[in-house]
Amino acid sequence: MQNDGMNLWRQMGETLANEITNGVWTPGSRIPSAPDLAIRFGVNRHTALRALAHLQDKGLVRIERGRGAFVVENVISYRMGPRTRFEENLVGLNRVPSRKLISLGDLPANEAVAAGLGIPVGQTATLARLLGEANGLPLSYGSNYFPTSRLPGISEVFRSAQQEEKERLSITACLRQVGITDFQRKMMRVRSRxxxxxxxxxxxxPPNESVLEVIVTNVDSDGIPVMYASTSFCSSRVEFVMDM
Known part of the structure; x- marks a missing residue:
C-alpha cells in the first residue's frame, strides 16, 4: 500500500478485520494507533482513521475518545427476570461485576418518577446515578430513584457503601440496610435510542452507537414501589435474555 487510493482504507480495514477474526487481536485488546497503522500500511493518518471507523461500523472494534480502538468483546447475555440482579448476572458469566456511584442527591419527583414510585409529583426522591462495569468495561449507566420518605436514610446508606465497598457497591445490600429484604420487578420497558x-x-x-434503555419499577414483598430506574446499556456489549 504505497498510495492513498480511494479504496486503501477499505483494504486496510479488511486486513485488520481478518486479523481480528483469526485471533491476532483478541477481544478487549487495543488496536495500534492510527499513526502506527499508517506507518505499517504505508498510508497517511487520515486513511488509517477511516479504516478504524470502517471496523467500528462493522461492529469489530469500539473507538474510545482519548484511549484508542479496542476489539469488541463477546456480547454479554444479560438475564432479565423478576429477581435477577446485576451482580448475579455477571458472576454467572465469569465476569467481575463492579458499580461506581457517580452522583447522589435528593430532588422533587417529576411525573415519570412519581408514577414509578407511587408518590405525589414534587415529593422528594433520592437519585443515585451508578456506573456498572464487567471486568472493568463500562456496561450500564443508570439513574435509580428511591422514595425518600418511605426509605429514610437511603442516601447515607449509599454514601457509606461507596466509601466502604469501593467499586463493589450493591443496590440489593443498600436496600437491605433500610429494611427491604426482598424486591422484584413489577414493570419493565426497553427501548433503543x-x-x-x-x-x-x-x-x-461512540455517540452514533445506540443504547438500550431499560426502565423498571421494583416493588417490595407487599407490592409497594421501592425503586424506579432508567438504565442505559451499550447495545454492542449486551443482549437481553428474558426469563419467563
Missing amino acids: QPTNDEARYLRM
Missing part, C-alpha cells in the same frame, strides 16, 4: 453526552462519556462509546 441515541446516548446522551453523559452516557457516551461514561460508557466510553
